[in-house]
Amino acid sequence: MSKKPREIFLKGCNEIAEVLILHGFKVAQKGQTVSKRPNKDITLQVYFQSSHYNDENSVTIIPHITVYSKAVKTFDIKAYKNEYCTGIVWGKQLCYILGAEYKIWNLAKTSYARTVSEIQKALTDTVLPLFDVFCKSPGEIIEYGITQKLDISLSYFLVFGGKETAERVFQTKINQCQYKGQYMKLYNTLLNMKEDNIDPKYNEFVGAGEMKMAYLQGLRLR
Structure with a gap:
């Protein structure tokens, strides 16, 4: 009996997450969210988005990479007059970290192994080094953000840079x-x-x- 698209999607999420678990990340939402708190302020997160239109020939997976800050969340709630602020410091879809073109990945059938391998490699080679930046001191994060034009939230500069x-x-x-x-x-x-x-x-x-x-x-x- 063939697996349902949702089962295939979650299986892919958990396999991809294995390379992050090796670095101290923990899974939630049955593997759809993988996160780590390197210190009391920062949370590093990978969230796997799928599609309501999945079928046996197409099981969409779109990785979203996000960095959150507790201090920025507190600041934003007051500064934006919005209790629903989440404290995002930086975030992008994986495809835009890798290049300028929009891309979704497919976990269906013969695409499964290639997609898992490709996303694992991108997380290991590109995302984890970026996450490492946000494990450093606020001063180092600010310096990197400015020199590398990382498009960090302006709120982070207000909170930690003055x-x-x-x-x-x-x-x-x-x-x-x-x-x-x-x-x-x-x-x-x-x-x-x-x-x-x-x-x-x-x-x-x-x-x-x-x-x-x-x-x-x-x-x-x-």
Whole structure:
């Protein structure tokens, strides 16, 4: 009797997770989530997403790589006025860590072994070294984030780097963004608003909420 797509998916998750368990990670949600807390603040997580449209010929698996911070979560809940903030410091789908193109992997039939091997290799060769960065001190994380343009949450810089460092990162991020004009239009609008009327929970476009949060924290653009 053939296995159901859900069974195949979870089997793949657990096999892939074996390379992470060797490094102290623990599985949850029947293997769909694998995480590790290297210190009291940071949580490293790999989450395997699937699809409602799986069948015997296609069992989707999409690895999401995320780093969380307890300190950032506490800060964000207050700064964004949103109790549902999770404290994300950095995160990407695995495919975007490996390259610029979107990709999903298939665990069905003959693709199973190749997919498990490919994702295990990517986690071992690329993701674990990135995770190692977040096991270091906040100062080292900040330095790496700036020099390697890692797109770490601005909140992390505010919490651990101070206003001056955060403002410099904020300025650089806006200057290098292809949507700079859109950001500057919003920024100029904020300059003429009362702070009580600024809602960082609301995103007119991607990144708008973060800009509002930064403005409310006293960061300014030149």
